[in-house]
Amino acid sequence: MEQGPAGGSAATPAANATAATTATAGGTGGLLLPLSESEQQRYSELFSRCCPPPEAAAGGSSVGELFRASQLPPDTLHQITEVCGAKRAGYFGPAQFYIALKLIAAAQSGFPVRIESIKNELPLPRFMALKNDSEVRYGTPAELQGVKFQVPHATLEKNSYKRTDEGDKQEPTSPPMSPICSPPASPSTYQRIPLSYGYGKSRSGLEQQRGASYEVRHSTHQQDGPSSGNYGVKPVLAGSALNRSLSVEREQQESSSHYSDDPWRITEEQRDYYINQFRSLQPDLNSFISGSVAKNFFTKSKLPIPELSHIWELSDVDCDGALTLPEFCAAFHLVVARKNGYQLPETLPETLLPEYLQAASLKPVHDCALFDSYSESLAGSQQTRDFSRTEKTSTEEVPDNSTLLQDGKKDDGQALKVSTALKTIPKEFQHLTVKTAAQESNALKARPRSRSYSSTSIEDAMKKGEEPPTPPPRPQKSHSRASSLDLNKIFQQNTQAMRSGWLPPPPPALPPRPSVSQTEQPSEVELHPQMNRAPSQTEENSAAKKEVVLAQPPSKPARRKLRTEAQGLETPELSPTINVTSSLPAAKPHLPVQKQSSKQKRAIQTAIRKNKEANAVLARLNSELQQQLKEVHKERIALETQLEQLRPVTVL
Amino acid sequence: QNYPLYIRSVPTENELKFHYTVHTSLDVVDEKISAMGKALVDQRELYLGLLYPTEDYKVYGYVTNSKVKFVMVVDSSNTALRDNEIRSMFRKLHNSYTDIMCNPFYNPGDRIHSRAFEHVVNSMMMQVC
Numbered sequence: 001m002e003q004g005p006a007g008g009s010a011a012t013p014a015a016n017a018t019a020a021t022t023a024t025a026g027g028t029g030g031l032l033l034p035l036s037e038s039e040q041q042r043y044s045e046l047f048s049r050c051c052p053p054p055e056a057a058a059g060g061s062s063v064g065e066l067f068r069a070s071q072l073p074p075d076t077l078h079q080i081t082e083v084c085g086a087k088r089a090g091y092f093g094p095a096q097f098y099i100a101l102k103l104i105a106a107a108q109s110g111f112p113v114r115i116e117s118i119k120n121e122l123p124l125p126r127f128m129a130l131k132n133d134s135e136v137r138y139g140t141p142a143e144l145q146g147v148k149f150q151v152p153h154a155t156l157e158k159n160s161y162k163r164t165d166e167g168d169k170q171e172p173t174s175p176p177m178s179p180i181c182s183p184p185a186s187p188s189t190y191q192r193i194p195l196s197y198g199y200g201k202s203r204s205g206l207e208q209q210r211g212a213s214y215e216v217r218h219s220t221h222q223q224d225g226p227s228s229g230n231y232g233v234k235p236v237l238a239g240s241a242l243n244r245s246l247s248v249e250r251e252q253q254e255s256s257s258h259y260s261d262d263p264w265r266i267t268e269e270q271r272d273y274y275i276n277q278f279r280s281l282q283p284d285l286n287s288f289i290s291g292s293v294a295k296n297f298f299t300k301s302k303l304p305i306p307e308l309s310h311i312w313e314l315s316d317v318d319c320d321g322a323l324t325l326p327e328f329c330a331a332f333h334l335v336v337a338r339k340n341g342y343q344l345p346e347t348l349p350e351t352l353l354p355e356y357l358q359a360a361s362l363k364p365v366h367d368c369a370l371f372d373s374y375s376e377s378l379a380g381s382q383q384t385r386d387f388s389r390t391e392k393t394s395t396e397e398v399p400d401n402s403t404l405l406q407d408g409k410k411d412d413g414q415a416l417k418v419s420t421a422l423k424t425i426p427k428e429f430q431h432l433t434v435k436t437a438a439q440e441s442n443a444l445k446a447r448p449r450s451r452s453y454s455s456t457s458i459e460d461a462m463k464k465g466e467e468p469p470t471p472p473p474r475p476q477k478s479h480s481r482a483s484s485l486d487l488n489k490i491f492q493q494n495t496q497a498m499r500s501g502w503l504p505p506p507p508p509a510l511p512p513r514p515s516v517s518q519t520e521q522p523s524e525v526e527l528h529p530q531m532n533r534a535p536s537q538t539e540e541n542s543a544a545k546k547e548v549v550l551a552q553p554p555s556k557p558a559r560r561k562l563r564t565e566a567q568g569l570e571t572p573e574l575s576p577t578i579n580v581t582s583s584l585p586a587a588k589p590h591l592p593v594q595k596q597s598s599k600q601k602r603a604i605q606t607a608i609r610k611n612k613e614a615n616a617v618l619a620r621l622n623s624e625l626q627q628q629l630k631e632v633h634k635e636r637i638a639l640e641t642q643l644e645q646l647r648p649v650t651v652l
Numbered sequence: 653q654n655y656p657l658y659i660r661s662v663p664t665e666n667e668l669k670f671h672y673t674v675h676t677s678l679d680v681v682d683e684k685i686s687a688m689g690k691a692l693v694d695q696r697e698l699y700l701g702l703l704y705p706t707e708d709y710k711v712y713g714y715v716t717n718s719k720v721k722f723v724m725v726v727d728s729s730n731t732a733l734r735d736n737e738i739r740s741m742f743r744k745l746h747n748s749y750t751d752i753m754c755n756p757f758y759n760p761g762d763r764i765h766s767r768a769f770e771h772v773v774n775s776m777m778m779q780v781c
Contacts, residue, residue, distance in 0.1 A: 291754070291755075291756030294756060295756035298757075305757055308757045309755055309757035309758055309765070309766065310766075310767060312757055313751075313768050316754065319750075319751045319754045320754060321753075321754040321755075321756065346767065640717065643717075647719070
């Protein structure tokens, strides 16, 4: 146990210690607690931490946290509180506090909680993790938020000067004060280090920072072999982007953590940090990070692979092997939380859902439920051809169709209503479309990567547009990896094929509705016909026909199944939106939603213009994608035959 | 090497016996695969062939395009289980499996520890039993 008070702070602890002993003597009615030098220092440290200097008594909550950090059972802690006299006095004065600490030490050494035990020579009480950590971990989420946020930042800063172990004490040198915790478990050490660093660096930001002492402790820990080793891990997590985002973090550090009581809520600084990290991996914020890239990135955090695997499972909600920005934020947040000792939840907390995160970043006007269904529809929409439309329509739909969504009916009538509702696009939705665009691009993840680029361009074009038709919902399991020859790919291709196959049947002149009755996935296809499919129709036809024929039987059940899955919800709304778009130019909406009738007309006209532009772009995109689809399909067939020939019995 | 990626039985008393059954049925599955020839591997195969004399249970097999085999052993006394249900169960399994494959931290060939997968399997088995 390192002793020796820090140079600067030595005086105060010593002074406090002396005062403490006397106070102790008085407080316990004559019980003279012999406090050794180290104990005095330690206790005064802890006491000052728990209660700001001017006050005479330690705050109950911070004391409670500290006690919990000692990892004693609650009964013992209650006992200790009683014995030390805090219960009687009603507060934790210095005397009570010191007695309590002594009792904690006794309890940890296995002695019963009695006044007598503390008369013995006892080691310092051990508190799990640094005080900082304990407070962070068990304290208010606000702190935790701040800490979690700090972790990467701290490491970032540290990164610049200490990439390796031991080494350099950037902090005020001063001989290390006695560490707050005696040997903690190594995992906690690892967690502690970043946290403590975070605290040290974010001192200004966080309320409870005590300045020099913390940094000293940090340096202390740095000296520890394992800790420094562990520390080295944290900077790796930030990776190359650390240096780049250093400045960002600095400013972020200023703002202190806040947020209520939800450790799964991402604060603004954290979000900004995550976004920067995302940028370092993928410059396009609306696109996604591929699985391998993300894997390398998160592996740097040195979390065990099963945990990373679980984090991925939680955060990749659409199961496509890639992380969009909100998914990435959620994953990063989970990693940070895990590092700080939080157990991973079994299911993704509501505040980490992608739609929630996107909504939050957009100054959501709607409640989360809306976005849940909304994102559902977005995720469902596979056909990105009609990007813009999807964006708008889906956005629009969200509020109007939330109830419809719940029903999950593929009701044309409803779709019609929805579509009309779409036409009225309240101004507030417009900003949502931006995010929708992002989500749309996310929805495209399953597609070949090249699509993302076109999608973003489309999004830009579409941003102003209103009431874009929603793309058809995409099959739930979409695998972007060409190597995967499993049936999902077949389904996906088939569904795509089916969709494109439907293009010819409903020519642009046809109202969107009819397609619904044709197949299970009518709406998706309708989009395309209306969107000037003429040029690409022929090639799509050929491609679609071939694929349709090939995949007809299996795809039908597959599609049906896909339908019944989450997609079911999306289809109805999506189709309606598509229908809406198509009917838009045709007829004026006879909306049940006539809230913004005046705005509607203006909006509709603008939308029509924008949509036409979008149409052209989407048509081009569609043809390209069809080509890709054909090629991929051919590849697949070739590979399958090869597989059959070469390896009749394979392991995997 | 047909090592199991995941194995689970609900009534756990005769677990070892079920493991053995599954293993022996792998041979039959392989046989069926090779018999397919050049045709595309059928999505699912109703595998009613193996009826153990004393125990009277049915073994169903299912093979994916990437030659991952799913084997399901059900009690014959449970006549409520129809072919469709078996198929849908296999489909669900297949979907869960593909979700696992999406996870970049999962190495193909590893044992499956995914909680989502286990959840799906558990719910399916609870449904049946």
